[in-house]
Amino acid sequence: MSDKISRRNFLKVVAGSGVLGFGVMATGCKGKPSGGEGWVSGQYEGKGDFPVNLKGRVAISKLNPSIERDDEKCILCGxxxxxxxxxxxxxxNFPLPLKQEVACVHCGQCVMQCPSGAITEKSHVQKVLDAIDDDTKHVVVQTAPATKVSLGEEFGMPQGTSIGKKMVGALKAAGFDSVFDTCFAADLTIMEEAAEFVHRLTEKKDEIPHLTSCCPGWVKYCEYFYPELMHNLSTCKSPQNMLGATIKSFYANKVGIDPANIVNVSIMPCTAKKFEIAREELQVDDQRDMDFVLTTRELAVLLKKKGINLNNVPDEEYDSVLGESTGAGRIFGATGGVTEAAVRTAYYFATGTNPPADLLSWTPVRGMKAVKEATASIPGVGSVNIAVCHGLENARKLLDGVKANGSKWQFIEFMACPGGCIGGGGQPKAMDAIGAKQKRIEAIYKEDVVSEKRCSHDNGEIQFVYKNFFGKPLSEKAEKYLHTTFVDRHSRLFD
Ligand code: SF4
Ligand code: SF4
Known part of the structure; x- marks a missing residue:
């Protein structure tokens, strides 16, 4: 043995020779090692089960609203x-020691990679079951596009099976009072965001490049690492929260229910949505937009607790008037989908006509390439250069380039998770993760092609809600309920 010994080798020797056991006895600790819970030797005191590749692990705050870790299951695989x-x-990408908080954007990709199941989402299942059982509450649920092509995997269906209407049937059987569609809200988001983008292009050029804001993991990343670009973020709330605010205002008024008695639940592919609903900014008239988020996996748990097998429930329709969606709203679940949907409606806003066929199947923004680039030619506006980026390490590289050299793009879509929401941290786990993502994406684009309406502005229920409540995109009322602000979090990590 050399004079110098690494900590890892030292611990191996200690564990292998039983010296630790002697040490514990000698200090009178009765088997409880010093160093506190989670200390290496406490977890691996048994001979022979020392990890071969001891690589450490991410820190997870007890206050993290999205994820948690069971230390007993952690094998320190890294x-x-x-x-x-x-x-x-x-x-x-931040200095140590930690300054003010444990850095986390709540994406849940660590959940997807953890081989022992030590890291999980923070469950809202029991809280939702309690709300359903509470007769004083009107429990409303909404379903995100990516969950409609993945929930079936939890019930043994092939990857990429579209089960939207079955999920509605299952949610009704589970006791939810109303079932609405986050794809409707994706159409609503596009109405606001396309109008905002055209306005920025023509009148607020200092807010170009326009950065999308529907991914809460990406938004927090921007707030931590690129606060100087926060004014480029679209002020649109995410579809989840747009729908939450619409339910507690327009819908509550329509059905005559006190919004304080409405419990808004969402089914999301995403753990960051649990962080998002807790954001201070996301409440209107003293009502939180959203109350609980169930990941796709959690919904499977809830349905199984209720004895509901997705294979055996009948198809049912979403409730009206927040249940209609177009193909544009459905493709939000895949990387590039938000861009494609926004361009379809931006084209309409600028020209008064629907986009040509090539923009309805805009392949340059589709697929798993880390950064995709495309140019849309919009009469009256000109050529619009666009980038689509997924995976936040890719975002870092792209944005460092923008900071150093300026932006050659007017519109940039960011999604935290690889593949977009279909690859979210709340999705079913698959041995063949890449294949599963591919099949979910194919299913989403298939739904778009067979949709009767492909553009958000053609959604009849969207037109109804604007006519009867919001007025028009970017109106004062729309700004109040559908738009938000952001928080500079840089100083929580950096001096
Ligand atoms: S992978 Fe995502 S959720 Fe996990 S610790 Fe890192 S930022 Fe947080
Ligand atoms: S991936 Fe899971 S088991 Fe591995 S170190 Fe991280 S928390 Fe522990």
Whole structure:
């Protein structure tokens, strides 16, 4: 043995020789090692079960609203570190010791990579079951596009099976009072965001490039690492929260229910949505937009607790008037989908006519390439250069380039998770993760092609809600309920 010994080798020797056991006895600790819970030797005191590749793990605050870890299950394999650092560009990108808070954008990619199931989402299942059982509450649920092509996997269906209407049937059987569609809200988001983008292009050029804001993991990343670009973020709330605010205002008024008695639940592919609903900014008239988020996996748990097998429930329709959606709203679940949907309606806003066929199947923004680039030619506006980026480490590289050299794009879509929402941290886990993402994406684009309406502005229920409540995109009322602000979080990590 050399004079110098690494900590890892020292611990191996200690564990292998039983010296630790002697040490514990000698200090009178009766088997409880010093160093506190989670200390290496406390977890691996047994001979022979020392990890071969001891790589550490990400820190998770007890206050994290999205994820938690069961220390007893952690094998210190370091796969969460790999995901957080190499895919999400978070770990390793802030100084230590930590300054004010444990850095996390709540994406849940560490959950997807953790081989022992030590990291999980913070469950809202029991809270939702309690709300359903509370007769004084009117419990409303909404379903995100990516969950409609993945929930079936939890019930043994092939990857990429579209089960939207079955999910509605299952949610009604589970006791939810109304079932609405986040795809409707995606259409609503596009109405606001396309109007905002055209306005920025023509009158507020200092807010170009326009950065999308529907991914809460990406938004928090921007707030941590690129606060100087926060004024470029679209002020649109995410579809989840747009629908939440619409339910507690327009819908509550329509059905005559006190919004204080409405419980808004969403079914999301995403763990960051649990963080998002807790944001201070996301409440109107003293009502939180949203109350609970169930990931796709949690919904499967809830349905199984209720004895509901998705394979055996009948198809049912979404409730009206917040249940209609177009193909544009459905493709939000895939990387590039928000861009494609926004361009369809921006074209309409600028020209008064629907976009040509090539913009209805805009392949340059589709697929799994890290950064996709495309140019849309919109009469009256000109050529619009666009980038689509997924995975936050990719975002870091792209934005460092923008900071150094300026932006060659007028519109940039960011999604935290690889593949977009279909690859979210709340989705079913698959041995063949890449294949599963591919099949979910194919299913989403198939739904778009067979949709009777492909553009958000053609959604009849969207037109109804504007006519009877919001007035028009970017109206005072729309700004109040559908738009938000952001928080500079840079100083929580950096001096
Ligand atoms: S949720 Fe995302 S940002 Fe947070 S620790 Fe896990 S991988 Fe890192
Ligand atoms: S991936 Fe899971 S098991 Fe591995 S170190 Fe991280 S928390 Fe522990």
């Amino acid at each position: 796969q969460c570190v790999d995901a957080c650092k190499n895919v999400m560009g978070v770990y390793g």
